[in-house]
Amino acid sequence: MDQHSVQVIVETLKEEGVDLAVTLPEEPTFALTEAMREDPFFQAVTVAGEGNGLAFCAGAALGGRRVVFVTGIAGLLVGTWALSQMGMVYGAPILILASYRGDFGDHSGIPGSQLLMFKQVAEPLLGALRVPYRIVNQKATLKRMIQEGSFACQDYSHPIVLLLSGEVLW
Amino acid sequence: MKRFDCLKLLASLVDEHMFAVTSLSTNAPFWFNVRPQGPNFFALNMGLCLPFALGLTVAFPKRKIIAIDSDGSLMNDSSSLITVADVNPANLVAFVMDNGSYAFMSSTFTTRRTDLAKMAQGAGIANASTVETLEEFSAAAKQAMESAGPTLIVAKVERDPGRVSADRSRTSGRPMREWFMDAVRRHPDYQERR
Numbered sequence: 197m198d199q200h201s202v203q204v205i206v207e208t209l210k211e212e213g214v215d216l217a218v219t220l221p222e223e224p225t226f227a228l229t230e231a232m233r234e235d236p237f238f239q240a241v242t243v244a245g246e247g248n249g250l251a252f253c254a255g256a257a258l259g260g261r262r263v264v265f266v267t268g269i270a271g272l273l274v275g276t277w278a279l280s281q282m283g284m285v286y287g288a289p290i291l292i293l294a295s296y297r298g299d300f301g302d303h304s305g306i307p308g309s310q311l312l313m314f315k316q317v318a319e320p321l322l323g324a325l326r327v328p329y330r331i332v333n334q335k336a337t338l339k340r341m342i343q344e345g346s347f348a349c350q351d352y353s354h355p356i357v358l359l360l361s362g363e364v365l366w
Numbered sequence: 367m368k369r370f371d372c373l374k375l376l377a378s379l380v381d382e383h384m385f386a387v388t389s390l391s392t393n394a395p396f397w398f399n400v401r402p403q404g405p406n407f408f409a410l411n412m413g414l415c416l417p418f419a420l421g422l423t424v425a426f427p428k429r430k431i432i433a434i435d436s437d438g439s440l441m442n443d444s445s446s447l448i449t450v451a452d453v454n455p456a457n458l459v460a461f462v463m464d465n466g467s468y469a470f471m472s473s474t475f476t477t478r479r480t481d482l483a484k485m486a487q488g489a490g491i492a493n494a495s496t497v498e499t500l501e502e503f504s505a506a507a508k509q510a511m512e513s514a515g516p517t518l519i520v521a522k523v524e525r526d527p528g529r530v531s532a533d534r535s536r537t538s539g540r541p542m543r544e545w546f547m548d549a550v551r552r553h554p555d556y557q558e559r560r
Contacts (some may be wrong), residue, residue: 197387214466241424241449241452241453242452243417243449243452244445244448244449245443245444245445245449246444247413247414247443248413248414248415248416248417248420248443248445249417249449250444250491251410251413251414251417251418251420251421252417252418252421252449253418253421254409254418254421254424255387255417255418255419255420255422256421256422256424256425257421257424258407258421258422258425258543258546258547258550259385259421259422259424259425259426260556260559261421261424261425262423267440277411277412277413278413278414281410281411281414282414285539285540285543286540286543287543293511300557303463313503344496351541
């Protein structure tokens, strides 16, 4: 992720009042999570597992904090149990930014068999969990997509996923 | 030591504005019986109680947040202990009601060879201990309420005889969530933030 995308995301999250940033670090979004960790506007929390990260986000969000969880497809897979509970059962408004590992354009060098698996499971997984999502792959629409995702997750009172890909991520 | 006696004693230490979060199974109906009013979030499923309570600590940093977890639930995602240690919230008091089995199924051992308090200490939660009598529980709980945390207390309790029921409209799912959200919106700290 280049500095332009990082800057747009950070500024838009601030405008949306999102001041709690939670992550289990992963390479594609590292620049973003580092920027939020170094910015005193954000309370940045690194979790030891995606499941407890999503439950943590839910407790904070239902308590009134605006929260973003930054992860990848592998993280969503690991966090499926918590995501199903905090989404379908409890309706916690969590904005999730997920690197779309395995989408076309992922030249990160991890094995193609892994990329294909991510590509095959990512969107069906979110569909099965009834988690609304959008693919965000153009810088020109990045700001608006974050604004709309932030609004939607509060308005739906439900987790929302923005899958970062294309020129936004790679 | 009986779980219900512990929770009844704990309820006497919790003021009207403290948040309490429980795991599934017996903790939820027992806690509802002893503290039906106030900001309670009941019956979080396996592995989710402690981290959910941790999330509340950053939403309400001026209040004690009480997690009432259980042995099997904590074991399901013990990495949450590391997250708790990293966030290091002064306002978290976590109880692990440890009956040594899953729910009330006596032959399904959980912590036979595992010391959860030592696991918590190893994760970085310095104030972690195990209590085995009601007197010890009372002393540890009172100290935790008056001290800066995070604190984790493993309470060795007897196995309960069977499933305990409570009003599900108050202790599970979306109806419970709406009760909780109503308590959040009326909470003085939340009002102050608005």
